[in-house]
Amino acid sequence: DIQMTQFPSSLSASVGDRVTITCQASQDISNHLTWFQQRPGQAPTLLVYDASTLYKGDPSRFSASGSGTVFTLTISSLQPEDIATYYCQQFDDDHLTFGGGTKVQIK
Amino acid sequence: QVQVVESGGGVVQPGRSLRLSCAASGFTFNIYGMHWVRQAPGKGLEWVAVTSYDGSTAYYADSLKGRFTISRDNSRNTIYLQMNSLRAEDTAVYYCAKGSAYYRVIDYWGQGTLVTVSS
Numbered sequence: 127d128i129q130m131t132q133f134p135s136s137l138s139a140s141v142g143d144r145v146t147i148t149c150q151a152s153q154d155i156s157n158h159l160t161w162f163q164q165r166p167g168q169a170p171t172l173l174v175y176d177a178s179t180l181y182k183g184d185p186s187r188f189s190a191s192g193s194g195t196v197f198t199l200t201i202s203s204l205q206p207e208d209i210a211t212y213y214c215q216q217f218d219d220d221h222l223t224f225g226g227g228t229k230v231q232i233k
Numbered sequence: 234q235v236q237v238v239e240s241g242g243g244v245v246q247p248g249r250s251l252r253l254s255c256a257a258s259g260f261t262f263n264i265y266g267m268h269w270v271r272q273a274p275g276k277g278l279e280w281v282a283v284t285s286y287d288g289s290t291a292y293y294a295d296s297l298k299g300r301f302t303i304s305r306d307n308s309r310n311t312i313y314l315q316m317n318s319l320r321a322e323d324t325a326v327y328y329c330a331k332g333s334a335y336y337r338v339i340d341y342w343g344q345g346t347l348v349t350v351s352s
Binding site: 127158160162164169170171172173175181211213215217220221222223224225226227 | 277279280283288293294295328335337338339340342343344345
């Protein structure tokens, strides 16, 4: 299976800060990557697909990039409602795998 | 609007079986692949299985070692997860999730159902 590694596993930042999360794949997955947001006590929701395409309705302060093995998710100006755990997930093959998650907190 | 509602969770003894259901509405069910994903308490997400739009193809996480079976009934807009030989480590919230136009991309999740494996 393709292994997905996320870092950091958690971070604490102030409202308005720029936040970047990195996801690394164990092999080339082209742009076959999604990002999910999971707020505390809730189900995950789709944030980004195809590595860089923001899902409908998601705020423009979120952006994502990458291809091959290294991907990033950036929040340009952290807001209180962004408190969540963020997961990357590859869909390059039929055995989907998730990263371990990055928990984002407000300092 | 898209809705998927899981049911069938509960407390089950180790070694026993349990079947989860997921009822879908708000979209044309029989043209989308559907997934199960689980999350152990306080842990991350783990993909479990996917069924193709017509149920003819399914893929599973290697870690399940053939104990779980995903299926669907398009006449009932429902998918199922048959879980056999349950272990304590199968304790988790099980989410049903809808595939997008490309079935491997999950675009909508249910609220999940909790399965607790304990004697």
